[in-house]
Amino acid sequence: MAKTIMTVDDSSSVRQMVTLTLKGEGYNVVEGVDGKDALNKLKANPVDMVITDLNMPNMDGITLIKELRALPAFKFTPIVMLTTESQANKKSEGKDAGATGWIVKPFKPAQLLQVIKKVLG
Amino acid sequence: MAVEIDTSAFTEEAYELLAELEDSLLELEESPKDQDLIGRVFRAMHTIKGSGAMFGFDAVAEFTHNVETVFDLARNGTIPITKGLIDLTLAARDQIRAMLDAAAGGEEPDQNNASRIIAGLKGLLPGAAPAQAADAAQTTKDSAPASEEGSVHTYRIRFRPKPEIFENGTNPLLLLDEIRQLGETKVVTFLEHLPEIEEINPEKCYTSWEIFLTTDQGENAIQDIFIFVDDQCELNIRMLDRDGEEESVAPDEVPPEKPLGEILVERGDIKRDDLNKVLQPLGERLVDAGLVNKAKVQAALVEQEVGKQKREAKKQQVVAQSVRVPSDKLDQLVDLVGELVTVQARLTQTSAKLNDHDLQLISEEVERLTGELRDNTMSIRMLAIGTTFDKFKRLVRDLSSELGKQIELTTAGAETELDKTVIDQLNDPLVHIIRNSIDHGVESPDGRVEAGKSPVGRIHLSAEHSGANVLIKVTDDGKGLDTEKLISKAIEKGVIPPDSELSEKEAFQLIFAAGFSTAEKVTNVSGRGVGMDVVRRSIEGLRGSIDVQSELGKGTTITLKLPLTLAIIEGLLVKISNEYFVLPLAAVEECVELTRADVTATHGRHVINVRGTIVPYIRIRDHFEITGQPPEVEQIVISEVEEKRVGFVVDDVIGQHQTVIKGLGKTFKNSEEFSGATILGDGTVALILDLQKMVRFVEDLELAESGTTTP
Numbered sequence: 001m002a003k004t005i006m007t008v009d010d011s012s013s014v015r016q017m018v019t020l021t022l023k024g025e026g027y028n029v030v031e032g033v034d035g036k037d038a039l040n041k042l043k044a045n046p047v048d049m050v051i052t053d054l055n056m057p058n059m060d061g062i063t064l065i066k067e068l069r070a071l072p073a074f075k076f077t078p079i080v081m082l083t084t085e086s087q088a089n090k091k092s093e094g095k096d097a098g099a100t101g102w103i104v105k106p107f108k109p110a111q112l113l114q115v116i117k118k119v120l121g
Numbered sequence: 122m123a124v125e126i127d128t129s130a131f132t133e134e135a136y137e138l139l140a141e142l143e144d145s146l147l148e149l150e151e152s153p154k155d156q157d158l159i160g161r162v163f164r165a166m167h168t169i170k171g172s173g174a175m176f177g178f179d180a181v182a183e184f185t186h187n188v189e190t191v192f193d194l195a196r197n198g199t200i201p202i203t204k205g206l207i208d209l210t211l212a213a214r215d216q217i218r219a220m221l222d223a224a225a226g227g228e229e230p231d232q233n234n235a236s237r238i239i240a241g242l243k244g245l246l247p248g249a250a251p252a253q254a255a256d257a258a259q260t261t262k263d264s265a266p267a268s269e270e271g272s273v274h275t276y277r278i279r280f281r282p283k284p285e286i287f288e289n290g291t292n293p294l295l296l297l298d299e300i301r302q303l304g305e306t307k308v309v310t311f312l313e314h315l316p317e318i319e320e321i322n323p324e325k326c327y328t329s330w331e332i333f334l335t336t337d338q339g340e341n342a343i344q345d346i347f348i349f350v351d352d353q354c355e356l357n358i359r360m361l362d363r364d365g366e367e368e369s370v371a372p373d374e375v376p377p378e379k380p381l382g383e384i385l386v387e388r389g390d391i392k393r394d395d396l397n398k399v400l401q402p403l404g405e406r407l408v409d410a411g412l413v414n415k416a417k418v419q420a421a422l423v424e425q426e427v428g429k430q431k432r433e434a435k436k437q438q439v440v441a442q443s444v445r446v447p448s449d450k451l452d453q454l455v456d457l458v459g460e461l462v463t464v465q466a467r468l469t470q471t472s473a474k475l476n477d478h479d480l481q482l483i484s485e486e487v488e489r490l491t492g493e494l495r496d497n498t499m500s501i502r503m504l505a506i507g508t509t510f511d512k513f514k515r516l517v518r519d520l521s522s523e524l525g526k527q528i529e530l531t532t533a534g535a536e537t538e539l540d541k542t543v544i545d546q547l548n549d550p551l552v553h554i555i556r557n558s559i560d561h562g563v564e565s566p567d568g569r570v571e572a573g574k575s576p577v578g579r580i581h582l583s584a585e586h587s588g589a590n591v592l593i594k595v596t597d598d599g600k601g602l603d604t605e606k607l608i609s610k611a612i613e614k615g616v617i618p619p620d621s622e623l624s625e626k627e628a629f630q631l632i633f634a635a636g637f638s639t640a641e642k643v644t645n646v647s648g649r650g651v652g653m654d655v656v657r658r659s660i661e662g663l664r665g666s667i668d669v670q671s672e673l674g675k676g677t678t679i680t681l682k683l684p685l686t687l688a689i690i691e692g693l694l695v696k697i698s699n700e701y702f703v704l705p706l707a708a709v710e711e712c713v714e715l716t717r718a719d720v721t722a723t724h725g726r727h728v729i730n731v732r733g734t735i736v737p738y739i740r741i742r743d744h745f746e747i748t749g750q751p752p753e754v755e756q757i758v759i760s761e762v763e764e765k766r767v768g769f770v771v772d773d774v775i776g777q778h779q780t781v782i783k784g785l786g787k788t789f790k791n792s793e794e795f796s797g798a799t800i801l802g803d804g805t806v807a808l809i810l811d812l813q814k815m816v817r818f819v820e821d822l823e824l825a826e827s828g829t830t831t832p
Contacts, residue, residue: 011168013131017175053171055164069288075324078290084171092352100290101349106174106182118349121295 003120006042008032008052008064009082014105018051021109022116035059039067046073049120051103051112053082054090062090062097069098078119082107131176132221138165139221142214146207153202162210163192169217181220184235188213191242200245209241273304273337275427279357281311281329286353293326299346304336307427309420331420333361333427361424384421385413448541451502455688458491458498459781463800465491470803495781499686504544506584506593507535512548513555517580520559527566527577528559534584539591540686546663547593547683550656554595554679555580557653562599562677572674574598586685590665593681602671604628629669630764633657661763661813663687664707687782690809692799693758694778695771697742698749701807703780703799704769708760708812712774715755729757729768738768739819741810744794762816769812782809793818 005027007018012033019029030047032038036058042050050068054061061081068074078100083090091102100119103112142165149158166189174182188210194200216238219230278300282293300306308330315327334343340358347356385391390413465487472484510532521528539547563569563578570576581596607628611617616634623631633653660667665683684690684707692703715738719729728737738757741747757768780799785792796811 010164011134011172013134013172013176014168016130055167057161057164076287076290078292082171084167095289095352098289105171118295118299118346119290119292121292121298 002026002028003048004028004030005049005051005116005120006030006032006038006047008035008038008050008056008061010034010053010056014053014082017109018112021112024109025113025116027116035061035064035067038064042068042074043071047077049077049116050074050079051082052079054094062093065094065097065099080115080119128176128178128224131172131178132225134172135169135181135217135221138169139214139218141165143211146211146214149202150204150207156196159192159196159202163189163196166192178220178224181217181224184213184220184239185217187239187242191245194246203245205241206245209238209245213238213242273335274339275333275335275361276340276343277357277359277361277424278332278334278343279329279355280332280347281355282326282350283353284325284327286326286350287324289350289353291350291353293328293330293350296346296350297330297332300332300334300343303338303342303346304334306335307333307423309333309416309423311416311420313414313416329355331423333423335427361428381418381421381425384424385417388417388421388424390417390421451541455498455502456783458495459688459783461491462495462781466801467804495689499540499688500538502541502686502688503538504541505536506539506544506547506591507532509544509548509551510535510582510584513551513582516552516555517559520556521563521578524559525565526559526563528563528580529577530580530582532582537584537586537591538685539584539683540688542687543591543663543683543685546659547681550659550681551582551593551595553653553656554681555582558595558597558599558677558679562597562601564600568600572600587682591683591685593683594678596676596678598676601673601675601677602629602632602669603673607631629671632669633667633764657763658813664690664705666707690780690782690797690799692778692780692809694775694801694807695756695758695769696773696775697745697771698747700745700747701775701801701805702741702771703778703807703809704758704760704812705796705809706777708762710759710761710766713757713759713768715757715770717753731759731766731768734766736766736768738770739815740770742770742772744815744819760812762812765816767812767816769810769815780807780809 005022007015007022007029008031009015009018010033015031015033019031022029030041030045032041032052034056035052038050038052039059052061052064056064059067065079065081068077068079079098081090081094081099081102082105083094083102084105094102101115103115142162145158145161145165149155149162152158166185170182170185170189173179173185191200191206192210195202195206200206212234216230216235219227223229280293280296282291286293297308309332311329311331312327314329315321321327336342340360343358347354382391386393465484468484469488472480513532514530517528517530558580563580564572564574566576569578579598581594583594583596585592604623604625608617608621608623608631611631611634612619612621616631617623633656657667660681660683663683664687665681668680668682669677670680671677690703691706693706693709695702695704713729713731715729723729727740728735730736736757736759742751752772755770755772756774757770758774759766759768761767782797783799785795785798789795794811794815795808796814797809799807799809801807
């Protein structure tokens with residue numbers, strides 16, 4: 001049973017890259033274009049893991065993480081945030097909101113997969 | 122891995138974002154306090170930078186980063202939005218566009234222009250530029266000496282997650298798995314914080330671990346594993362040895378291993394005074410005295426052990442890889458373990474009955490150990506099937522040349538492990554199946570070319586695990602089984618009555634009928650009177666099953682499904698009066714009730730109608746002349762024996778039961794119907810029925826009585 005991962009990013013190119021990388025490894029992928037869109041989709045269909053950007057219109061990543069952690073279905077789901085080097089403070093903010101870990105942009109497909117292995121097995 | 126991604130996705134998106142950026146900037150000039158607009162500008166920059174770097178537009182990313190940094194400050198109100206800032210940002214936007222055009226084959230943008238913009242933006246920054254936060258995940262810290270990497274060291278990792286660690290979606294076990302990938306590990310689990318079962322909150326983590334890791338990866342690699350959880354756990358990593366310095370020590374000057382007490386003191390688990398108070402049989406005395414708990418002593422012992430192993434490994438550089446043991450010694454070991462499993466089951470039952478807490482704890486411990494001992498012992502007897510496979514290469518070669526055929530044998534899954542006794546008994550059936558494939562399956566080179574195939578036929582022999590079973594397949598790409606031919610042949614031989622209607626599956630089963638051979642002429646390869654019926658019998662004797670799949674013109678696959686071991690049987694425990702019997706679960710299909718009314722309806726003939734099919738049954742009670750009255754409603758265990766459905770009538774079905782098989786010894790060697798015995802938890806002996814032999818026994822009896830042949 002292949003695991004399903006949601007990638008949330010307002011940049012379609014980042015979403016595309018994450019999707020291609022994950023599908024190549026046999027995961028199912030669903031996409032969200034911002035926090036709000038992701039939350040609506042996830043409420044209907046929970047997934048095994050979420051990868052979310054932080055800066056997004058309509059609902060940013062930190063809020064999305066908080067909202068998800070409040071749902072019983074996502075209490076223990078791995079959630080990884082995408083940060084940039086200049087956002088060191090965001091890391092702790094995200095951790096406090098309930099993020100499992102982070103990936104620093106820009107990243108390579110191999111780095112992404114390594115983190116997924118770490119939190120999803 | 123390389124993911125080839127079309128960069129056009131990025132450039133398209135970037136052009137869109139740049140257009141948006143222009144609009145936002147112009148609006149921002151009108152209302153410089155609008156946080157929403159500032160956010161939009163920042164996000165556009167941020168996305169261009171992030172995606173740009175990912176799609177290899179490093180120059181774009183680097184340039185945009187400067188603009189983004191400034192706007193980040195504007196966003197949190199550190200610097201105001203001024204006309205100067207907007208001018209510079211618009212210029213930057215044009216510069217980015219020029220860079221993208223250049224990448225698409227346009228003119229190279231003016232580098233001086235870029236430098237000017239960046240200098241202008243930097244001028245807007247208050248004081249020094251913000252420090253670049255280094256990221257531990259991607260830059261290795263240089264806290265550890267460089268010499269560490271490359272040489273092998275043993276580390277002690279103390280990892281105690283906070284109880285709330287699950288709430289961030291962290292699974293500590295995955296981290297342990299990651300450590301395992303770095304080298305040789307020994308893990309000691311600490312459960313001292315585990316509350317009583319009523320008080321356990323399954324959403325909290327009570328466990329902590331000590332991992333002894335021997336690796337050449339250095340401390341950084343270990344630190345990196347815990348990067349996401351460094352604020353959610355106590356982590357202490359210590360190097361236990363300084364191998365580098367010890368390399369020069371001659372083997373006979375190996376330093377003595379550290380005393381246990383010393384280790385405990387060093388680890389800070391006990392005070393030296395306490396250690397001096399208690400000396401000699403240290404571990405237990407320490408625990409008894411309540412100075413340390415058992416797990417801590419355990420961990421210290423492991424530490425001692427790891428140190429010892431390392432030193433010993435140095436002592437004898439050449440380590441024996443394997444030990445040869447006569448197989449009868451192994452059989453004895455398995456026997457003993459079997460007895461132990463039985464005794465342990467009795468212990469479990471007795472302690473449950475006595476309801477003595479201490480005894481239950483001991484019995485659980487014994488249960489765990491026995492289970493591990495059993496699995497270990499079984500695994501000792503496991504051999505890779507590859508050696509058997511190799512024998513067949515020769516067989517295929519000789520036979521195919523004798524028959525003027527060209528056949529190549531390929532194998533897969535040679536590393537699949539099976540119990541030695543199963544492997545030993547598998548040889549003959551496999552020889553026979555492969556012979557059949559060569560003789561009946563694969564066509565002559567001319568015939569193959571006519572059928573549009575390559576003149577060289579293929580036989581593929583494979584083994585794979587499937588749960589508690591092993592599947593062994595023999596596949597050929599020959600002519601396949603012709604159902605019509607099979608049926609006409611069977612009618613001709615009197616195997617089935619004329620005008621029989623058979624499904625494809627039933628027709629394939631005909632090859633297992635006694636005295637059935639589809640060879641047009643008897644060659645000296647097959648048709649020696651030893652048919653597939655014998656093969657099936659021996660496979661079922663191993664508690665396995667055999668299955669045929671075939672496609673006309675494409676080839677045939679014969680699949681053998683075998684248990685991993687013969688020492689343990691998954692059985693169905695049944696009861697008749699006060700006697701217990703075990704039926705091999707592999708053969709059991711279902712259990713149905715047999716009422717007095719059913720018996721009357723069939724006028725005392727031993728058959729029952731199961732959903733429209735008539736199934737004959739054997740009354741075990743009558744067969745073994747067990748005294749006592751059967752209950753009103755009896756149970757029939759419907760089983761498949763040699764492709765026929767046969768019922769076995771019992772008083773009661775107790776349930777599924779995994780048992781260790783004990784041989785019956787010489788006294789009972791003539792008892793046909795039993796394949797062995799097992800001892801139940803309360804000490805009762807239950808006989809294991811050999812269903813095949815029982816059915817044959819009853820058939821022979823009926824034949825003798827009636828003097829007629831039964832269909």
